[in-house]
Amino acid sequence: MNYLEIKTHNDLDKLKLYLAKNQYDEQENTVRKIIKDIREKKDEALFEYCHKFDNFKANKDNINVSNTEFEQALSQVTLEQKETILYAKEKIENFHRAFLPKSCIIEQNGAILGTRVTSVKKAGLYIPGGKAFYPSTALMTIIPAYVAGVDEIYICTPAQNSYINPLLLYIAKLYNIENVFKVGGAQAIAALAYGTQSIPKVDVIAGPGNIYVAFAKKLVYGDVGIDSVAGPSEVMVVSDNCEKLYAAYDLLSQAEHDANAKVYYVGFNKECINKISDKFFELAKTAKRSEITLKSSQNALFIQTTRELAGQIIDEIAPEHLELQLNDPYSFMNSFKNAGAIFIGEYSCETLGDYVAGPNHTLPTSQTARFSSVLSTETFLKKSSIIHYTHKALQQDAPYAIKFAEYEGLFAHAEALKVRL
Amino acid sequence: MNYLEIKTHNDLDKLKLYLAKNQYDEQENTVRKIIKDIREKKDEALFEYCHKFDNFKANKDNINVSNTEFEQALSQVTLEQKETILYAKEKIENFHRAFLPKSCIIEQNGAILGTRVTSVKKAGLYIPGGKAFYPSTALMTIIPAYVAGVDEIYICTPAQNSYINPLLLYIAKLYNIENVFKVGGAQAIAALAYGTQSIPKVDVIAGPGNIYVAFAKKLVYGDVGIDSVAGPSEVMVVSDNCEKLYAAYDLLSQAEHDANAKVYYVGFNKECINKISDKFFELAKTAKRSEITLKSSQNALFIQTTRELAGQIIDEIAPEHLELQLNDPYSFMNSFKNAGAIFIGEYSCETLGDYVAGPNHTLPTSQTARFSSVLSTETFLKKSSIIHYTHKALQQDAPYAIKFAEYEGLFAHAEALKVRL
Incomplete structure (x- = not known):
């Protein structure tokens, strides 16, 4: 069982080390060759x-x-x-x-x-x-x-x-x-x-x-x-209770995707972590797709930390799916920024988002939720600026724009305004 | 003077040929080396x-x-x-x-x-x-x-x-x-x-x-x-009149940027095109930055076409800056989709957008306005989904999600719902 204890801000370095990325030079060269071939032939x-x-x-x-x-x-x-x-x-x-x-x-x-x-x-x-x-x-x-x-x-x-x-x-x-x-x-x-x-x-x-x-x-x-460059699927469950063991089922449903699926559990006390991890590994053994879950469960990471540091852990991992099984999830929300989709409360399991909830299930992975968004109509849209001046508006703004152009040594830019004044 | 006549839909192929892109393998290898060095050392x-x-x-x-x-x-x-x-x-x-x-x-x-x-x-x-x-x-x-x-x-x-x-x-x-x-x-x-x-x-x-x-x-x-991969700056002026010669000044203000700046003029009759191009080349000779404009003006492309085909020409070139100096610009708007910024009417010259209008002047170039947007706050924002189910909502959606999971052979996905029902 992969286990980290993050009790201080400095402990976050342990997590950064754990997350340090592989490079895939070999695959990249294969792909480069394929692209060249298709472009040419x-x-x-x-x-x-x-x-x-x-x-x-x-x-x-x-x-x-x-x-x-x-x-x-x-x-x-x-x-x-x-x-x-x-x-x-x-x-x-x-x-x-x-x-x-x-x-x-x-x-x-x-x-x-x-x-x-x-x-x-x-x-x-x-x-x-x-x-x-x-x-x-x-x-x-x-x-x-x-x-x-x-x-x-x-x-x-x-x-x-x-x-x-x-x-x-x-x-x-x-x-x-x-x-x-x-x-x-x-x-x-x-x-x-x-x-x-x-x-x-x-x-x-x-x-x-x-x-x-x-x-x-x-x-x-x-x-x-x-849309984005996607890697293996991920889930992180953050929970402050473990009576119902839902977290173990949610971790398993991620683990069944493939052997590289990434599973994170963040808890605030050791007993809960043990209870969830015991159940998770038990389920992984008996799962219908146990051939996969026995492998992927080996990559699961269990983190014990404080409520205060949990937000920073989320932001570092930037999980594709984040489940907040907390008593007061909304008061926790402002402690983090990076996650693909956020499932709030004990009934919002990832499966709903995968199929029927409505938001897209194609989400940023491999820490790219630091800067990438969920797939949406915006992936297929683009935005252009509209600028429409009246002569009066031109008169007001032109003197400043002319000065600015002259600071930049772009005299024809200034001229295009002067000829209109 | 580079000049194209586009009178039929088939003529658009001439434009595609003209736009066909160079590859810059040499620069790419230099850059690849620099990135590798910085990552390692x-x-x-x-x-x-x-x-x-x-x-x-x-x-x-x-x-x-x-x-x-x-x-x-x-x-x-x-x-x-x-x-x-x-x-x-x-x-x-x-x-x-x-x-x-x-x-x-x-x-x-x-x-x-x-x-x-x-x-x-x-x-x-x-x-x-x-x-x-x-x-x-x-x-x-x-x-x-x-x-x-x-x-x-x-x-x-x-x-x-x-x-x-x-x-x-x-x-x-x-x-x-x-x-x-x-x-x-x-x-x-x-x-x-x-x-x-x-x-x-x-x-x-x-x-x-x-x-x-x-x-x-x-x-x-x-x-x-x-934000985007930017190339040389571009302007396209589409105009149905040429009494005021504004277009020539706007083409010049683009041409003064650098020797690779791209300048397009789209007109509907030969006299107007001649009048604008004569004025443009005259200005390019006498410009303060004539060392640059004498070079870049050689790349200017003047296109004679119909109002009906102009929209398709815009979409093919997808200009960074598009000026519509038309009598009824808004009725023309639905004939095209691809442009970085659209300047409407005779007083909306690009210089205003460069400095003081308000919208961003960092815009997609080199035909990327086909899929890229103007720089905006969105470049620095990301969107996550929020999913929060009540038990009642879970009861309604779960049966469908369970069936869906089972079609996909993802039985642990289904299980995570069943345990909550």
């Missing part, structure tokens, strides 16, 4: 990689899911599956609509000033496939793009042996998305970023993936917008 | 680069601007300079305050759901120095960080021969920023991203710079947040 390189990595003999005719494949898939979806998906769909859409940013203007001394919000024209969504396909991820990636008003949505998903999960195609159909490309990995990201003969160059790429996908997104960023 | 490498690139013998005692240097600088600023800066400061602050995003919650079937907005803790601002120092850039970079409520602001600026412009220190002092480091280039970005003994690791890096700075920001992105 486009479809030719793309089809080779599909064959190599997914055992799928791709060509320009079969790389896009056909109408027949759509029809076959739709016939396999059960009524119960449809009802469950539609329930989640409505709640997620409602939340994303409620928080959709709008253009706005103000008037300042006779000038109209503002921010114009527009969607990007083309979005490429990466959706993991095969065994790792989760219908909830499809909803959580498509809905913000759809609600933002993106003109064209393209999906890339790895299709091992040409197989695509029917639930993905059912969800794509709900949003009239016709372009589902059977391409995964770094090659999908490169194709969406730079375009090939078969796959259009897009403006923004979003969606989770493995470490190769994450590196590819990091490397193409700047030439195209991306 | 920290201050030692940093001081070497300061000496090599800025002829400044840096050490841990002199890398930070001293109190004496601050005092000397403040005594050199004139009253008129102070008044001009304070006038701009107030207008820019007002705008940024008016558009500061706030936390917000909604209630959905008994659950509290929302978005929590918090500032990053530490921001690193890059401010170009020496001949390229512009006080307006200091205001435009510091103010959004300040209004966002960043806890700690650090400035890096190149100090050739240890010199720093007094106006920069005057502005830093207005915001009680004490940490101004004499470091420029890619080494400054690497130091802020990963930390050295002298320079703290920050959460977000913002501010314009040369191509080395831009590459460094691109490469550290993901380990730290950045």
Whole structure:
């Protein structure tokens, strides 16, 4: 059991050491090569990689899911599956609509000033496939793009042996998305970023993936917008009580994701920590996915600290999911800033946020909640400034702007104002 | 004179070809080396680069601007300079305050759901120095960080021969920023991203710079947040009249920035284009900064097209600054989406936006307005989700979430809900 005791401010260094990041130079070089190949040889390189990595003999005719494949898939979806998906769909859409940013203007001394919000024209969504396909991820990636008003949505998903999960195609159909490309990995990201003969160059790429996908997104960023660079999933539970043992179940539900899942428990007294960790390791042994949980539970970190230092621990780890199982959670809120999503109170377990609560479940990981936000419509929006002067407003501001331009030695800037006065 | 005629949708391909981007592999490798050195050798490498690139013998005692240097600088600023800066400061602050995003919650079937907005803790601002120092850039970079409520602001600026412009220190002092480091280039970005003994690791890096700075920001992105990857400055004027020749003056004020500045004029009839281009080239010859404008004017592109196709041309170029000198600009607005800042009407020249209008002048360049936004407080903010369920809300949503978890084979996710029901 990994255990840290953080009793003073200086003890936080122990945590920083624990968190110090690995570098993945090898994977980065592999990804760099794939991107170069796709940029230079486009479809030719793309089809080779599909064959190599997914055992799928791709060509320009079969790389896009056909109408027949759509029809076959739709016939396999059960009524119960449809009802469950539609329930989640409505709640997620409602939340994303409620928080959709709008253009706005103000008037300042006779000038109209503002921010114009527009969607990007083309979005490429990466959706993991095969065994790792989760219908909830499809909803959580498509809905913000759809609600933002993106003109064209393209999906890339790895299709091992040409197989695509029917639930993905059912969800794509709900949003009239016709372009589902059977391409995964770094090659999908490169194709969406730079375009090939078969796959259009897009403006923004979003969606989770493995470490190769994450590196590819990091490397193409700047030439195209991306949502974030995601790592393994994480949860931190901060709790001041342990009667109900909920924390142990929540830690386990994170641990079952994969062997690299990260699990943190922050408690204020040793008995509670022991009680939760005992239950957690017991559950990890008997879990249905015990092959995974036996591994990932070894990485779980239990921290004993004070209520005063807990906020600093949260900010250092900046957990993707943070559960506050505290008696007075709201009075604790101002002690920290960094977390992807905050689940408040004993009934708000992460599973609700994963599927049906409404906010997005694609969240910043690996300490990036220090500066990154939850996926939202904003990932697919951009803001432009609006500046509209009347002649009167010009007369008032021009003398200052002219002086400023002259301090900077930009005389033509000043001239453009003088000619209008 | 570079001239394109775009009369049909197919003609847009000519424009795409014209815009096709260069790759800068050589600079990228140089920057990669600098970042690696700073990560491995920290201050030692940093001081070497300061000496090599800025002829400044840096050490841990002199890398930070001293109190004496601050005092000397403040005594050199004139009253008129102070008044001009304070006038701009107030207008820019007002705008940024008016558009500061706030936390917000909604209630959905008994659950509290929302978005929590918090500032990053530490921001690193890059401010170009020496001949390229512009006080307006200091205001435009510091103010959004300040209004966002960043806890700690650090400035890096190149100090050739240890010199720093007094106006920069005057502005830093207005915001009680004490940490101004004499470091420029890619080494400054690497130091802020990963930390050295002298320079703290920050959460977000913002501010314009040369191509080395831009590459460094691109490469550290993901380990730290950045505002955007900026290239040479651009303006596009779209006009349906040319009586007043304002467009020629506005093109020139862009052309005087540097030899790589990009200038576009879009007109609907050949006479107007000739009239504007004649005036522009005449001004470029006689400009105070003619050494620059004679070069940059060679890159100016004049496009003749129809009102119908103009929107598509804007979206393809996605200009940093867009001036709409049209008789009915607002009816034209829905024909395009991509622009950094939009200046509407004949009196709204770019110079106003550069200095005193209020919106930020740091804008996406090189076609990145397809997906990037103007610099704003949001660069220094991040959004977390809030999820707070009552037991009643849990009872309603849990059955669907449990089914969803089971479709995904995540049984511990389902269990965490069942134990609470």
